[in-house]
Structure formats: structure tokens, C-alpha cells
Amino acid sequence: MQGTIELRHRPRLCMGAAIAGKKEGEGPLGQGYDQIIEDDLFGEESWEKAECRFFYTAADTCIRKAGLTHQQVDVMLGGDLLNQITSASMAARELKIPFLGLYGACSTMAESLCIGAMLVDAGHVKTALCAASSHFCSAERQYRFPLEYGNQRTPTAQWTVTGSGASLLSSDENLPAIARCTHVTIGRVTDLGIADANNMGAAMAPAAADTLTRHFADTGRSPADYDLIITGDLGRVGHDILMELMKERGCPLIFERYMDCGLQVFSPDQDVHAGGSGCGCSAIVLNSHILERLRTGEVRRVLFMATGALLSTTTSQQGETIPGIAHAIVLEGSDPCSGAC
Amino acid sequence: MFDKNAKPSPQRQRQLDRYKQLVERMSPNSDMGQGLLRAFWVGGSICCFGQFLQEAGKMWLGMNNTAASTFCSTVLVLLTALLTGIGIWDKIGQYAGAGAFVPITGFANAMVSPAIEFKREGLVLGLGAKLFTIAGPVLVWGISASVVVGIIYAIWPW
Amino acid sequence: MLWSLLKAFVVGGAICAIGEVLVLKTKLTPARILVGYIVAGVILSALGLYAPLAEFAGAGATVPLTGFGHALTNGVKKAVQEIGFMGAFTGGLTSTAAGIAAAVFFGSLAALVFKPKAK
Structure with missing residues (x-):
């Protein structure tokens, strides 16, 4: 075996929530998102706070859609692209769920699902929430240039998605399994x-x-x-x-x-x-x-x-x-x- | 990895070279002709407008040469600051590339855009410090080069 | 006047087009190209090659960043002639003061007035 782990109890992925920005909402998958936030700042004062709110909203929506309360989630795993993964940490400050911050750059959603699924599978936790977020504006100013700077994007460049997704994993038989x-x-x-x-x-x-x-x-x-x-x-x-x-x-x-x-x-x-x-x-x-x-x-x-x-x-x-x-x-x-x- | 003199094994080097070729084959290239044309006409227009400002300064505002060229750069900087502030300059930059950043307008945009972006970190350490993040190197190297030229000139005028 | 505008357009456009070739061919970042341009302007001007171009094209040669380098060199030479050796340290910034001060002042002003916007 080279890094593959079989999950014998096949933990359930019970619920997912996706909160997307305006541009993403106008994309081909726009209808599917739980919420589309037209305001890039999400009513906050900075891009970083806005991203944090995306993270929080995705996590909160996912938990509520599954019919649970924050206290019923045993652990949250997640991260984002910013230095010191502040969006995730500061959202966790509000959610008050035991939290493991992860950094895997854009692989964070899969990384959190892998770890969450293993924790649930092993029976250490009953319910785990896995989430990740990014924001075009906060990523742009950290990794590239200020938004108003007139640089040319190359044809191979990609556009950072503004949005956050969360998935709820559980071994609870009473929860639906997607x-x-x-x-x-x-x-x-x-x-x-x-x-x-x-x-x-x-x-x-x-x-x-x-x-x-x-x-x-x-x-x-x-x-x-x-x-x-x-x-x-x-x-x-x-x-x-x-x-x-x-x-x-x-x-x-x-x-x-x-x-x-x-x-x-x-x-x-x-x-x-x-x-x-x-x-x-x-x-x-x-x-x-x-x-x-x-x-x-x-x-x-x-x-x-x-x-x-x-x-x-x-x-x-x-x-x-x-x-x-x-x-x-x-x-x-x-x-x-x-x-x- | 931590041996500074270590070269990758021949096998690894072959792998790296092959992958580089694959990436070059798969990555689209920028359209050279279109890029040049856009840079040329936008850059040319900015300079042309600058020339107009100089002539106008001399003809109608009674300026001498020095005042007219100062007038020209000040107005271009002011207009860039405005266009940057209302979010139009980044679109011009995306369209024209070097046509927008090579003239003094690019220097202005490089100062104004971080000032606006980093204002949220405060007026001193945000706006004040970050103003020079992109344009700073230009001043550092330009001024240093000119001081070297000045020293040589002082010792050995030509 | 039309002739001088045309000269500024063609020469300025050409200087920018060279920059675009560097962008597309070398993957240099704009910041590096600008540093290259200003240093090139300083050196070309010191060698006496830039003044004829500026004479011919006017703003077409002085508005691009190479012109900024040209102004630095001009200022330094003038100051050295006037006050001697110490002019090497005062001349450059004196001659380019307007551009720098304008960018600092209008930049700060714009930052106070405008908010960053998503694209």
C-alpha cells in the first residue's frame, strides 16, 4: 500500500453546503449553490473578514441543513489560502467547535475530507465538519498584486474562486447519507x-x-x-x-x-x-x-x-x-x- | 536536496526536461502580434497626450520648458490616480500591458494601487509603507544608478 | 504641433512595444522591466544617446520610464556642474521631484477617497 487507506466502516457524507461569490454565481453551476453573495465584502470591512464570513456561513449552513447544532459537531477540519489560515481560524473562533486547522493550499477540501473520514471511520469522533474557503481579493493581494494594479494576466493564469464549501461526515445512522x-x-x-x-x-x-x-x-x-x-x-x-x-x-x-x-x-x-x-x-x-x-x-x-x-x-x-x-x-x-x- | 552542489541524477534531469517540454506544448502562448499592437497604440497615445499637455502648457499657459514637462507628468499622474481609484486603470493595464505600465502612468498606478489596497492596514503601516511596494525598486535602482553616474561625472566630466 | 504629436505617438508607442516583447518573451515581471527601463534610461542618457531622442520625440521619449532615468541623469549632471561633487546626491531627485511628489501625494489622496474594488 502506498498511501491508500480503506475505510471499513464507510463513514457517511451526510450534507454539503456551498456559498459562492457573485462571479461564481454567474457561472454554469450557479443554480446549485446554497447561497450566492453579491457583495464581495459580504458586509464586512476587509477581504479577509469577508472570507472568514464565507467560511463561517458555509460551515453554519451545512450544520443547520443536517439538522444539527454546533455543539453536536465533534470536530471541524479546514483551512484556506491566507497566511496562518486566518479565515478558518477566525471562523472557528465563532463556531466554537473543536478545530484542526489544515493547510494544503487548494487541496484543503480533499485533505480535510480524508482526515475527517479517517477520524469518523476509526470511531474517534461521531461527526466531523470539513470545510475550505478562498476569496479572489484576499488571495490576489497576498499572492499577486493589489486589485487596482494594472497587470496583464497570462493565458495560463487562473482565477481564484470566491466561495466556501463545507461537508458533514458522520457515523450517525439517523442522519441521511448522500x-x-x-x-x-x-x-x-x-x-x-x-x-x-x-x-x-x-x-x-x-x-x-x-x-x-x-x-x-x-x-x-x-x-x-x-x-x-x-x-x-x-x-x-x-x-x-x-x-x-x-x-x-x-x-x-x-x-x-x-x-x-x-x-x-x-x-x-x-x-x-x-x-x-x-x-x-x-x-x-x-x-x-x-x-x-x-x-x-x-x-x-x-x-x-x-x-x-x-x-x-x-x-x-x-x-x-x-x-x-x-x-x-x-x-x-x-x-x-x-x-x- | 540540502547539498548545494548536488546535480539531479541524469534520470531525474531527463524527467524534468521531458516534463518541461510537455508543459510548453500544452500551455497556450500569448498572442504576440496583438500584444504588441495594443501596447503600441495605448503607449503611443499616452505619450501623444503628454506631448499635447506640454505644448498646451507652453502655448496657452505661458510655461517654460521645465514647467511644461512638470505639468505634463503631474497631470498624467493625477489622471492615473483617478482612473486607478475608480477601478478603470486595471482594465487598461490588462488590455495594454507594457503600453500602460511603461509610461509614467504605470509608475503612478504602481504607487496608487497598493495605497488604496492596503489602506485597511492603517494610514501609517498600511497606506504609508505599502505605497512603495511595487514602485520602490524603480526609485531605489534609478536613484542609485544616477548617483553613480553623478560621482563618475564629478570626477571625470565629459 | 501635429507633427510633434505624431512623433511622440510613434516613439512612445515603440518604447512601450519593446516592453511588451520583454513581457511576452522573457516572463519578467513588470517591476523588473520597469527597473530595467529606468536604469537603461540613466545609462543611455549618461552615454549621451538619450538626449537626441528626447530632442526629436519630446514626450514620446520623456513620458516612458526611460525618460525618468534620463531626467535623473540630467539633474545629476547639472547639479555637479553647479555645486560640484555633492551634486551627485542632490541632482537626481531635484529633477524628478515633481513626478515622485505627485505620485506620493495623489496616491495617498486617492487612497483616502477610494475603496478597493473587486474585478
Whole structure:
């Protein structure tokens, strides 16, 4: 086994919530989100506070939709893109749920689901909340330039999603199960020498290929065993590179059964170049669109793999290349017969 | 990794090279012709407007050469500050690239945009300190280079 | 006047287009290109190559950042002629004071008036 863990008790993914910004709401998946926030500041004084409120709102909405109170959640796992993951920590300050802060860059949604599912599976906690958020404006000023600075975006650049998604995992039989978590594959940090911070897809694709290859080897499965393989935010460039890398490894992905959240969250005419990115990208797509398709039975077994580019402005300026990571979790829709037989 | 002189193994180097080629093949390139055309006409127009300001200053406001060129740069900086403030300059910059940032307008935008963005961290450590985050290097290197030129000139005038 | 406007347009546009080539071909960040431009302006001017261009194109040569470098050098040379060695330290900023002061002042003013906006 190379990082894949089978979850014998198949913890339930009971509920998801997705809170999206205005631009995301105008995207192709706009109808699916629980709430679309037209105001970029979300009524707050700064982008950072706004992102914190996105995080809080997603977590709170998810808990309430599941019919629980904050006290009934045993642990919350989550993070965001900002320094010292302040959005998540400050939202946790208000939520008052025991909190483990995670940093996996844009892979945070998958990372939190992997850890949450393992905690629930092992019986350490009954209910775990997994969440991630990002905000275009707060990410832009931290990683790139002030919003009003007139720089040119390259065609490989991606657009940070404003939004937050949360999923509730539980072993409680009384809660409805949209899906069950069956396997997690923990990512390895992989770096094939990409230093261009405007081409994150290329930096992250090798990590995605590595995690996928190990997952298939560990489980004895192939891409055909999944109705859908979902990557987080590889974008146009990373999507194409991953297809190519998997072909080279003799394990080609099936085009119709592979989707990238970064390519789905915006439409091409929204001027986002290579697609969406950020923790919020995979978080809002998973917790709206994907969970809905699992609920309706349109897809039965999916592999959700969010990818992260583990760079900072400091390491970038020091000339370091960009390490990538990808964590994967297998979600299976409730078998129609599993309750009876 | 922590051995500074270590070269990647030949196998690893091959892998890195192959991946670099793959990425170059898969990444779309910017449209060179379009980029140049946009930079040319926007940059040219800004300079042309600057020339107009100078001529206007001399012709109608009775300015001498020095005053007219000061008038020109001050007005361009003021207009950029305004356009930056109302959120139009970033769109011009996205469209024109170097056409917008090479003229003095780009210098102004580089000062104004962080000032607006970082005001929330306070008037002293936010606005005051961050004003120079992007434009600072330009002043540092420009002034240093000119001091070197000045010293050489003082010792050895030509 | 039309002729001088046209000259400013063509020369200014060309200087910007060279910058765009650097952006697209070398992936240098704008900040690095601007530093390169101002230092290039200082050096070209010191070598006496920039003055003829400025003479010919007017604002087409002085509005781009290379012109800023040209002004720095001009100021330094003038100050050295006037006050001697110490002019190397006063001339540059004296000649470019208006541009810098305007950017600092209007920048701060704009920051007080305007709010950052999402794109």
C-alpha cells in the first residue's frame, strides 16, 4: 500500500453546503449553490473578514441543513489560502467547535475530507465538519498584486474562486447519507521543476498523476471503475497535462468521465483564462454539483481529488520551484439496496 | 536536496526536461502580434497626450520648458490616480500591458494601487509603507544608478 | 504641433512595444522591466544617446520610464556642474521631484477617497 487507506466502516457524507461569490454565481453551476453573495465584502470591512464570513456561513449552513447544532459537531477540519489560515481560524473562533486547522493550499477540501473520514471511520469522533474557503481579493493581494494594479494576466493564469464549501461526515445512522467514503489516498509532494506561479496547473498535474497512479495500484482499480474522476483546480493546462501523463503511465483517463472543477466553475466567456482555482473552487463544486449528482444516483462512484500548489511568495522570490500535492477520496452514492440487504 | 552542489541524477534531469517540454506544448502562448499592437497604440497615445499637455502648457499657459514637462507628468499622474481609484486603470493595464505600465502612468498606478489596497492596514503601516511596494525598486535602482553616474561625472566630466 | 504629436505617438508607442516583447518573451515581471527601463534610461542618457531622442520625440521619449532615468541623469549632471561633487546626491531627485511628489501625494489622496474594488 502506498498511501491508500480503506475505510471499513464507510463513514457517511451526510450534507454539503456551498456559498459562492457573485462571479461564481454567474457561472454554469450557479443554480446549485446554497447561497450566492453579491457583495464581495459580504458586509464586512476587509477581504479577509469577508472570507472568514464565507467560511463561517458555509460551515453554519451545512450544520443547520443536517439538522444539527454546533455543539453536536465533534470536530471541524479546514483551512484556506491566507497566511496562518486566518479565515478558518477566525471562523472557528465563532463556531466554537473543536478545530484542526489544515493547510494544503487548494487541496484543503480533499485533505480535510480524508482526515475527517479517517477520524469518523476509526470511531474517534461521531461527526466531523470539513470545510475550505478562498476569496479572489484576499488571495490576489497576498499572492499577486493589489486589485487596482494594472497587470496583464497570462493565458495560463487562473482565477481564484470566491466561495466556501463545507461537508458533514458522520457515523450517525439517523442522519441521511448522500454518499459514503470508502477509500482515501494521501498525496505525496511532487515537484517537476515548474517555477512559474502563473502556471499552477502545470505545477500540480504531476502530483495528481502520482496520487492517481498509486490509488489505482493500491485498490486494483482502473479509471473505468469510476463514474467520475474529479480534480480540484488544474484548469485548462493542468487538465490536458494530466490526461497526457496518465496516458504515458499506461492508465489513460476516460475523457467523458473526468472533470476538473476549475474548468466547470466558470464559463470560458467569463475571462478567467485557464479556469478557476483556490480552495473554494473544489469546495463549492463538490458540495453543490457533485453531491447533487451523487444524491440523484446519476453517478455512483466518484474519486474526488483536490490538488494544491504549495508555494509562498517568499519561496517564489527565492527562486524555489512549486511543489504540488493531491489528496484523493472515494465517494460512493448510497446503494439503493444497501439499506434492505 | 540540502547539498548545494548536488546535480539531479541524469534520470531525474531527463524527467524534468521531458516534463518541461510537455508543459510548453500544452500551455497556450500569448498572442504576440496583438500584444504588441495594443501596447503600441495605448503607449503611443499616452505619450501623444503628454506631448499635447506640454505644448498646451507652453502655448496657452505661458510655461517654460521645465514647467511644461512638470505639468505634463503631474497631470498624467493625477489622471492615473483617478482612473486607478475608480477601478478603470486595471482594465487598461490588462488590455495594454507594457503600453500602460511603461509610461509614467504605470509608475503612478504602481504607487496608487497598493495605497488604496492596503489602506485597511492603517494610514501609517498600511497606506504609508505599502505605497512603495511595487514602485520602490524603480526609485531605489534609478536613484542609485544616477548617483553613480553623478560621482563618475564629478570626477571625470565629459 | 501635429507633427510633434505624431512623433511622440510613434516613439512612445515603440518604447512601450519593446516592453511588451520583454513581457511576452522573457516572463519578467513588470517591476523588473520597469527597473530595467529606468536604469537603461540613466545609462543611455549618461552615454549621451538619450538626449537626441528626447530632442526629436519630446514626450514620446520623456513620458516612458526611460525618460525618468534620463531626467535623473540630467539633474545629476547639472547639479555637479553647479555645486560640484555633492551634486551627485542632490541632482537626481531635484529633477524628478515633481513626478515622485505627485505620485506620493495623489496616491495617498486617492487612497483616502477610494475603496478597493473587486474585478
